Each structure stands twice: as structure tokens, then as C-alpha cells.
Amino acid sequence: MPNNDIEINTICSDLESSKFTLLSSAHDHNERAQSDRHVARKLPKIKIFGTGGTIASKGASSSHTAGYHVDLTIQELLESIPDISGVCDIDYEQICNVDSKEIDEDSLLKIYAGVSSALQNFDGIVITHGTDTMAETTFFIESTIDSGDVPIVFVGSMRPSTSVSADGPMNLYQAICIAADKQSRGRGVLVSLNDQISAGYYITKTNANSLDSFNVRQGYLGNFVNNEVHYYWPPVKPEVCHKFKLALLPTDDKDATKFTATSFPTVHVLYGHQTLSPELVRLVAQSCEGLVIATMGAGSLPSAVNDVVLELSIPIVYSKRSMDGMVPTANLPKQKSGKRSNIIASGFLNPEKSRILLQLCLFEKFGLSEIREVFKGAYGG
Numbered sequence: 266m267p268n269n270d271i272e273i274n275t276i277c278s279d280l281e282s283s284k285f286t287l288l289s290s291a292h293d294h295n296e297r298a299q300s301d302r303h304v305a306r307k308l309p310k311i312k313i314f315g316t317g318g319t320i321a322s323k324g325a326s327s328s329h330t331a332g333y334h335v336d337l338t339i340q341e342l343l344e345s346i347p348d349i350s351g352v353c354d355i356d357y358e359q360i361c362n363v364d365s366k367e368i369d370e371d372s373l374l375k376i377y378a379g380v381s382s383a384l385q386n387f388d389g390i391v392i393t394h395g396t397d398t399m400a401e402t403t404f405f406i407e408s409t410i411d412s413g414d415v416p417i418v419f420v421g422s423m424r425p426s427t428s429v430s431a432d433g434p435m436n437l438y439q440a441i442c443i444a445a446d447k448q449s450r451g452r453g454v455l456v457s458l459n460d461q462i463s464a465g466y467y468i469t470k471t472n473a474n475s476l477d478s479f480n481v482r483q484g485y486l487g488n489f490v491n492n493e494v495h496y497y498w499p500p501v502k503p504e505v506c507h508k509f510k511l512a513l514l515p516t517d518d519k520d521a522t523k524f525t526a527t528s529f530p531t532v533h534v535l536y537g538h539q540t541l542s543p544e545l546v547r548l549v550a551q552s553c554e555g556l557v558i559a560t561m562g563a564g565s566l567p568s569a570v571n572d573v574v575l576e577l578s579i580p581i582v583y584s585k586r587s588m589d590g591m592v593p594t595a596n597l598p599k600q601k602s603g604k605r606s607n608i609i610a611s612g613f614l615n616p617e618k619s620r621i622l623l624q625l626c627l628f629e630k631f632g633l634s635e636i637r638e639v640f641k642g643a644y645g646g
């Protein structure tokens with residue numbers, strides 16, 4: 266992790282002679298607060314966290330857009346963007362540096378802790394992250410952090426830094442400008458990718474390769490064109506999002522963002538298909554505290570699978586493998602006795618977001634009816 270203030274020459278061709286100063290996270294905050302630069306210009310202070318992903322990756326050559334590996338620190342990434350010294354003052358920190366397939370609960374909690382702490386001292390937060398699992402992290406952060414007015418902007422890229430027309434530097438530049446823009450206040454967790462601004466709660470990665478990788482059926486919130494942020498709507502947050510107050514064990518009485526490592530209950534996801542084995546469902550259910558099944562339509566699974574599910578005692582969420590639409594409660598299989606079963610409809614939540622929501626519910630020790638209430642927020646239950 267970098268320790269000192271560093272001067273950076275931008276590589277943007279029309280700004281070749283410009284310089285800006287990056288403040289490393291180790292830099293003393295009091296010194297920063299007292300600096301004339303801050304006081305005189307009153308620029309927004311933006312915290313930038315690096316976690317890895319394609320945006321921080323290098324490939325074998327400029328034509329390679331696959332088979333690359335994470336190899337750039339957040340400091341190096343910041344060296345590749347246009348001058349932002351007139352936009353904001355930035356401070357940066359490397360949380361981890363991995364492909365997002367490696368993001369686990371430990372990384373999620375590190376991001377959670379970093380964001381919680383930065384919310385107290387910064388006007389905006391930017392997090393670089395791989396796109397493959399970005400939607401899971403944004404869903405987790407929106408579900409666990411009340412960001413008030415402070416924008417939390419996630420950003421990634423689809424091409425590695427070494428490729429021709431790498432999209433990372435522009436995406437990162439835009440994310441920082443979005444986080445620094447007053448219009449972004451009161452919008453919660455945002456995602457900036459391919460000139461579009463979306464709600465972190467709703468995004469889904471819908472294209473495994475193209476630059477326009479995130480499709481948001483609920484609509485984009487705005488876009489970024491030629492240094493301008495344009496929102497289509499006034500500030501709004503996802504109404505259906507259940508906010509969890511994570512009961513983490515503090516290790517420092519004075520600092521609520523420091524806590525002991527915690528593991529979340531295990532929740533597995535099974536993918537529904539013709540001939541899905543009831544025995545597989547039974548077997549998987551033995552090794553988890555909750556299960557999500559990507560059903561084939563709006564809650565449909567072979568009857569033999571439904572029969573096994575109804576015998577189990579753990580909560581089982583019926584989600585869907587179709588990208589759009591929802592699983593309504595009316596489609597859930599019922600107990601012969603007429604009693605409510607252990608099955609919960611995911612509403613419009615996809616399997617991976619349903620998994621995180623169920624995990625959070627189980628972490629909070631919610632019973633079946635409370636879990637149902639939480640999923641009702643997403644029109645399931």
C-alpha cells in the first residue's frame with residue numbers, strides 16, 4: 266500500500282503537462298484537513314478503494330481481451346486517468362486485488378468496513394471491482410449500509426488495461442466525477458460503466474464480453490457525456506431494499522468500523538433444469554443452512570423435487586433462471602396439510618442476489634415469517 270503523497274503526470278494527451286496530487290490513505294487525515302488546498306478550493310473529497318477485476322488487469326498483448334490477470338494497483342490505475350485536480354481531492358486504498366470470482370465474505374466485510382469508515386470523512390466513495398460479481402457486492406453494500414447522501418460508486422471494465430481501447434480509465438474517471446457531483450447525492454449505491462449510471466441494487470451482468478455489460482430492466486439513472494453527469498430522475502433509492510444493521514462484534518469501542526471476522530451462514534444455489542435430481546437437492550440441503558433454487562419459470566420445478574423440498578426444514582428460496590420477471594407466492598408448492606411451507610418466493614431477485622439476502626436474514630437469525638417479510642419487499646415472500 267502506498268505511503269507517501271505522490272505527484273502524477275496524467276497520460277491524457279491534451280493534458281500532458283498537468284499534474285495532480287494523490288493522497289495515500291496512510292496520509293494523516295488531520296494534516297489533510299488543515300491543508301490550505303482543501304480549505305481554499307473546497308473541492309469534494311473522494312475516497313477510492315481498489316479491489317481488482319479486469320479494470321486492474323493486464324493481458325499478453327494489446328489485442329488480447331481474454332486470458333488476462335490482475336496486475337495493477339489502485340495507485341497505478343489512478344495514474345492512467347485524466348487530470349481530476351479541478352474536480353475533487355482524492356485519497357485511495359487497496360482493499361484487495363483479485364478477480365471478482367475470488368470475492369468472498371471476508372472481502373465483502375473489508376469493503377463494508379472501508380465504506381462505513383469513509384462515509385464519515387468523505388463526500389463520495391468509488392470502488393473498483395470486477396464486473397462478474399459486482400452486482401452481488403453492490404447488492405450487499407446497499408442492503409447493509411445506510412449511505413445517507415454520500416454516493417458510493419462501483420466501477421469496473423470489460424477490457425484489460427493493456428488492450429486497444431481499454432475502457433477502464435474512462436470508466437474510472439467517470440466514476441470519480443459522478444461521486445464528486447452534487448447531483449449524485451442521496452442515490453445510494455451506483456454503478457458507472459460504459460457511460461451509463463445505474464442503481465447498484467438492480468444491476469445484473471447480462472453480457473459476458475461486451476462493453477455494454479450491464480442491463481438494468483428498471484432503467485438507467487443517468488449517463489455521462491463529455492464531462493457532464495446527466496440524471497434522468499431526481500435522487501431516489503431502491504424502495505424495496507431491506508436494510509440490515511449487521512450485528513458485528515466490535516473490536517474497538519471508539520471505532521464502529523472495526524470488528525472481528527465473521528462468517529455468514531452457508532447458502533447454496535442450485536440451477537433448475539429438466540430432470541433435476543431430487544436426490545441432489547436432498548444432498549445439498551444437508552450441507553447448508555439455506556438453499557436457493559433457480560427454478561425454470563416463475564417457480565416451476567419437477568414435482569419430485571417439490572416433494573423433497575417440502576420435506577426439508579431449512580428455508581428454501583424459489584428464484585428463477587429467466588433474467589426477467591418474478592416468482593410470485595401463488596406459484597409456490599403447498600403442504601398437503603395446508604400449512605405454510607419452508608419455501609419462499611424470491612420475487613424479482615435473481616438466484617445470486619436471493620442467496621445474499623437469505624444469508625443476511627439467517628445471519629440476523631430471522632425466522633421463516635421474518636424472512637418472508639424481507640422477500641416481500643422484492644414482491645416475493
Ligand SMILES: NC(=O)C[C@H](N)C(=O)O
Nearest residue numbers: 318319364365395396397
Ligand atoms: N470484466 C471483469 O471485470 C471480469 C473479471 N473476470 C472480474 O470479474 O474480475
